[in-house]
Amino acid sequence: MMWTWFHRLASPPSFYALGQRLAPWLGALAAVLLGYGLFAGLWLAPPDYQQGDAFRIIYVHVPAAALSLSLYTGMAVAGVVALIWRIKLAECAIVALAPVGASFTALALVTGMLWGKPMWGTYWVWDARLTSELVLLFLYLGVIGLDSAFADRRAAARACALLAIVGAVNVPIVKYSVDWWNSLHQGSTILQFGKPNITPEMGWPLYASLLGAYLFAGYVAIRRLQNELLRRERRSTWVRELMAGRAVSPSAGAGRA
Structure with a gap:
């Protein structure tokens, strides 16, 4: 029963229809949570x-850093x-998630550098976490580059899948680098089990910003996956029906997952 449900959900027309219903809710909730989180955090x-107003960058940096790891996973x-x-x-998901994850990773690096300047006196050090x-x-x-390098979409998907799997070894390195090596970057004091060291x-x-960022990433990922x-x-057939304005039958793409 579970495998049947999973296989049906993996059918392109079924997922597309589900995304059409789910994405607007994710987008609306993300807007509310991000609006509250950023306004309350920044103002x-x-x-x-200790850090004065410089600490406020965490309301962007922490969600971006968390999503950079979650999306790659x-x-x-x-x-x-x-x-x-x-x-x-699944092949489309890899391609859809990569630009979203790259954007959040770049944002985490930029905000980390901006935060590092008043804290460390420099924008960049070859710290274990930053590196x-x-x-x-x-x-x-x-x-992203591998996906563009192959004309055959299935061959591109296999190459991207292999790189994503092999590269996953870096995720725990990023996460635990501050514990494994001497690091200028502070350890986990906010998103930790038990009592966090934050009022x-x-x-x-x-x-709120963290949850809103995850919902926003989910919204963008669904839309990108639908486009892919x-x-x-x-x-x-199901895409032709969609373009013609007719309701898509979930069985239109059955067996083609």
């Missing part, structure tokens, strides 16, 4: 007793599914 939260999982079961939706995050950006760009008036906007499915399935 209402009190200054940090999602790509690696999709890569495993694509290689083992050869499901087209491994930069490698993560190169991995994302590598997946509620600072913490709630951060958690339309591009690859443009000659299929």
Whole structure:
């Protein structure tokens, strides 16, 4: 039963229809949470007793850094599914997630550098966390480049899946680099189990921004995945029905996942 449900969801027309219903809700919730989180964090939260107003960059930096790891992990999982079961939706997911993850990784690096200047006195040091995050950006760009390098879409998908899986070894390195090596970057004091070292008036906007960023990433990923499915399935019956304005039958793409 579970496998049947999963296989049906993996069908391109079924996922496209689900995305049409789900994406607007994700976008609306993301707008509300990000609006509250950024407004409360940048204007209402009190200054940090050590860093002053410079700490406010966490309301952008922390969500971006968390998503850079989560999205790559999602790509690696999709890569495993694509290689083992050869499901087209998983192949499209890798391609759809890569630019989103690269954008959040670049944002995490830029905001980290801006935060590092008043804290460390320089924008960049070859710190373990910063360096491994930069490698993560190169991995994302590598997946994007591989996808463009092959004319055969299935061959491109296999190459991207392999790189995503192999590159996943860097995810725990980024996550635990501050614990494994001497690092200028502070350890996890905010998103930790137990009692976080942040006051509620600072913490709630951060958690709202974090959840809002995840919902926003989900919205963008769904829309990109829908576009990728339309591009690859443009000659299929369900896409022709969609373009003609008719309701898409979930069985139109059955057996072509």
